[in-house]
Amino acid sequence: MKKYSVFLFWLMLALTSCSAEPASVEQKINKLIGQMTLEEKIGMLHGNSKFTSGGVDRLGIGEISYSDGPHGVREELERDSWKPAGLTTDSATYFPTGTAVAATWNPELVYKMGVGLGLEARARHKDILLGPAVNIQRTPICGRTYEYYTEDPYLSARLAVGYVKGVQSCDVAVCVKHFAANNQEKDRGTVDVRMSDRTLNEIYLPAFKAAITEGGALSVMGAYNRFRGDYCCESDYLLNQILRKNWGFQGAVVSDWAAVHNTRKAALGGLDVEMGTNAPYSAFYMADSLLALVQRGEVSEELINEKVANLLRILFKIKAFEPENRVKGELNSATSQQTAWQIASESITLLKNQNDLLPLQRDKIKRLAIIGDNATRKLANGGFGAGVKAKYEITPLQGLRNRLGNDVELVHVKGYEKRSKVKYKNDIERDRQTADEPDYVLIAEAVEAAKTCDMAIIFGGLNLDYDTEASDRLSLKLPYGQDSLIAAVTRANPNTVVVLIAGSPVDVRTSLDLAPAVLYGWLNGSEGGNALADVLLGTVNPSGKLPFTIPARLEDVSVHALGTYPGVDGKVSYDEGVLVGYRWFDTKNIEPLVPFGFGLSYTRFEYSNLKTSNTTCSGNDVVTLTFDLKNSGSYAGAEVVQVYAADLESSVERPAKELRAFTKVRLEPGEVKSVSVDVPVSSLAFYNETVGDWTVEPGDFDLMVASSSRKTELTQRITIK
Numbered sequence: 001m002k003k004y005s006v007f008l009f010w011l012m013l014a015l016t017s018c019s020a021e022p023a024s025v026e027q028k029i030n031k032l033i034g035q036m037t038l039e040e041k042i043g044m045l046h047g048n049s050k051f052t053s054g055g056v057d058r059l060g061i062g063e064i065s066y067s068d069g070p071h072g073v074r075e076e077l078e079r080d081s082w083k084p085a086g087l088t089t090d091s092a093t094y095f096p097t098g099t100a101v102a103a104t105w106n107p108e109l110v111y112k113m114g115v116g117l118g119l120e121a122r123a124r125h126k127d128i129l130l131g132p133a134v135n136i137q138r139t140p141i142c143g144r145t146y147e148y149y150t151e152d153p154y155l156s157a158r159l160a161v162g163y164v165k166g167v168q169s170c171d172v173a174v175c176v177k178h179f180a181a182n183n184q185e186k187d188r189g190t191v192d193v194r195m196s197d198r199t200l201n202e203i204y205l206p207a208f209k210a211a212i213t214e215g216g217a218l219s220v221m222g223a224y225n226r227f228r229g230d231y232c233c234e235s236d237y238l239l240n241q242i243l244r245k246n247w248g249f250q251g252a253v254v255s256d257w258a259a260v261h262n263t264r265k266a267a268l269g270g271l272d273v274e275m276g277t278n279a280p281y282s283a284f285y286m287a288d289s290l291l292a293l294v295q296r297g298e299v300s301e302e303l304i305n306e307k308v309a310n311l312l313r314i315l316f317k318i319k320a321f322e323p324e325n326r327v328k329g330e331l332n333s334a335t336s337q338q339t340a341w342q343i344a345s346e347s348i349t350l351l352k353n354q355n356d357l358l359p360l361q362r363d364k365i366k367r368l369a370i371i372g373d374n375a376t377r378k379l380a381n382g383g384f385g386a387g388v389k390a391k392y393e394i395t396p397l398q399g400l401r402n403r404l405g406n407d408v409e410l411v412h413v414k415g416y417e418k419r420s421k422v423k424y425k426n427d428i429e430r431d432r433q434t435a436d437e438p439d440y441v442l443i444a445e446a447v448e449a450a451k452t453c454d455m456a457i458i459f460g461g462l463n464l465d466y467d468t469e470a471s472d473r474l475s476l477k478l479p480y481g482q483d484s485l486i487a488a489v490t491r492a493n494p495n496t497v498v499v500l501i502a503g504s505p506v507d508v509r510t511s512l513d514l515a516p517a518v519l520y521g522w523l524n525g526s527e528g529g530n531a532l533a534d535v536l537l538g539t540v541n542p543s544g545k546l547p548f549t550i551p552a553r554l555e556d557v558s559v560h561a562l563g564t565y566p567g568v569d570g571k572v573s574y575d576e577g578v579l580v581g582y583r584w585f586d587t588k589n590i591e592p593l594v595p596f597g598f599g600l601s602y603t604r605f606e607y608s609n610l611k612t613s614n615t616t617c618s619g620n621d622v623v624t625l626t627f628d629l630k631n632s633g634s635y636a637g638a639e640v641v642q643v644y645a646a647d648l649e650s651s652v653e654r655p656a657k658e659l660r661a662f663t664k665v666r667l668e669p670g671e672v673k674s675v676s677v678d679v680p681v682s683s684l685a686f687y688n689e690t691v692g693d694w695t696v697e698p699g700d701f702d703l704m705v706a707s708s709s710r711k712t713e714l715t716q717r718i719t720i721k
């Protein structure tokens with residue numbers, strides 16, 4: 001066994017982390033703090049409206065302005081309530097949501113999205129943007145799956161770093177959320193999460209760690225749930241030990257909205273700012289009662305100073321004290337809209353394309369049936385905190401109209417109707433159970449339309465009653481009887497395409513069995529409809545790959561198989577350990593309905609000729625895999641190449657394979673490229689609980705170059721000495 005050198009670790013941390021400011025800034029911070037009264041300091045540590053925390057006017061410290069969320073700058077709310085302020089100046093670009101972004105497997109695009117978000121945040125005078133949301137998709141029915149990226153920690157980390165760097169390049173701080181282990185919405189406000197240190201470090205922390213140590217994230221949001229007994233916003237282990245001590249974090253920890261429960265615990269546990277508790281603001285845990293604790297000597301003023309310093313450090317970084325030099329920002333720029341389109345068009349994931357039904361052959365289609373509620377539904381606004389008041393949102397029907405003009409007649413019928421209506425939290429479950437019956441009148445109408453058309457496209461899936469904060473879904477089933485609709489329409493017209501507008505895995509068995517072509521269209525932002533039309537018509541060749549496994553049955557997913565969701569007596573024990581997502585399916589040999597990393601193209605890719613820089617390596621080496629990738633079809637296209645590693649001899653149970661690298665390669669028809677992918681040997685480590693550190697064990701590993709988690713194209717065995 002080889003343990004990382006402690007020296008190297010600290011050196012790396014010092015080079016890459018949100019490192020200490022040059023002395024002059026730290027001196028300025030100390031000077032400011034020296035001029036502040038205790039009341040003024042505490043005034044900075046809690047909300048003074050729904051989305052601002054206090055400043056100190058007389059010292060030129062403005063209040064700090066926050067905004068949701070991961071995929072767009074949220075509309076302005078009234079200062080003291082959740083009600084929209086009713087402005088006409090706060091509409092924004094709605095960027096694709098988490099899973100769509102992840103399906104691109106393209107961190108450079110996520111960086112661009114970050115820049116777009118950062119510019120919009122600046123134009124709206126925001127200091128902290130509440131994203132990215134990087135929690136792991138432990139169960140596919142978690143309501144916030146659509147906001148999060150993926151079930152895989154490595155992919156999540158790569159995307160998070162892109163987002164953080166993009167946003168912060170615009171003098172806006174990110175707030176990486178929700179730290180940590182907020183993997184279900186059910187009982188999220190109280191549930192107590194238990195897991196091993198190995199599981200925590202290998203699965204649930206990597207994206208947060210990368211966002212901070214590589215991305216330089218300036219703030220982190222403490223989650224609602226508890227972790228090992230303590231609320232996350234009051235957890236010394238998470239906030240003081242892991243974040244600050246282990247990762248060298250020097251920014252601020254902000255609570256999720258109303259996630260604080262105890263003044264002393266929050267103050268000592270590492271929280272800096274309390275947000276979202278019900279007004280009056282003086283009654284926040286981190287307001288008058290914190291003042292009283294300091295006055296009684298139960299919390300030191302030094303600790304308060306540290307918290308204020310953590311905030312001031314952010315303000316210096318985002319140039320809050322030099323407005324003339326600060327990025328001014330821009331709302332709804334053409335560049336942002338183009339980025340939204342690019343992400344949407346790279347995210348769309350083709351699951352089936354029998355007999356090359358797609359792309360649509362425009363000249364052979366006179367009448368096209370457009371079926372389904374999601375053909376015309378706008379999805380930007382809703383889903384609680386992650387809603388965006390979109391400047392515009394192109395629906396799938398509009399997208400097709402935009403791209404087809406008057407050449408093709410579009411016959412639009414509903415096919416099914418959204419009958420659920422999210423009211424609040426507990427109502428949701430009751431409401432949904434009544435929403436599953438097919439509507440046979442609408443189905444008959446859809447069948448008639450499909451019969452009279454050359455082709456039919458069903459735009460089904462979910463909506464923001466299902467892809468939502470504050471509740472989980474009850475099953476993977478498509479709501480409103482959509483499977484009956486799909487069966488009837490595919491019978492009426494065999495040339496039927498199913499497009500799933502959803503941010504999370506749904507049961508696609510009926511679609512895959514009965515429809516010749518199936519696509520995942522995601523919750524795909526302002527330009528989603530245009531991008532979909534471009535893919536359907538072949539101006540864009542799909543290159544998205546699933547960032548999650550679609551299980552054949554919910555019971556096949558580890559936490560459902562083992563009954564470790566949603567917990568018992570207020571506690572949820574992550575007994576499946578590191579076997580989350582494909583790690584479980586592959587290790588236990590369970591066939592998924594569609595595997596993680598899967599996605600088709602209109603062209604074909606051939607992999608050959610794998611070579612390796614070194615087959616016998618030691619801990620600090622980097623293995624470079626080089627191979628040829630050929631586009632052997634007739635469309636230009638992009639392939640997401642994935643590299644998985646399998647540890648062949650290990651002292652602990654390891655997943656059958658784990659994603660360790662990926663790259664997206666673009667090729668013209670007939671083109672061959674030599675592709676190189678680096679796999680640092682250090683990335684083959686597991687978290688060794690006996691030593692409390694990462695360990696790369698000697699022995700053989702297989703490095704698999706793959707087109708999905710279930711399709712290995714080339715394999716190289718290496719030996720670690």
Ligand code: BGC
Pocket residue numbers: 068069130177256257384385469
């Ligand atoms: C969510 C956060 C969000 C906050 C403010 C909370 O309910 O969990 O993600 O940033 O509300 O809207």
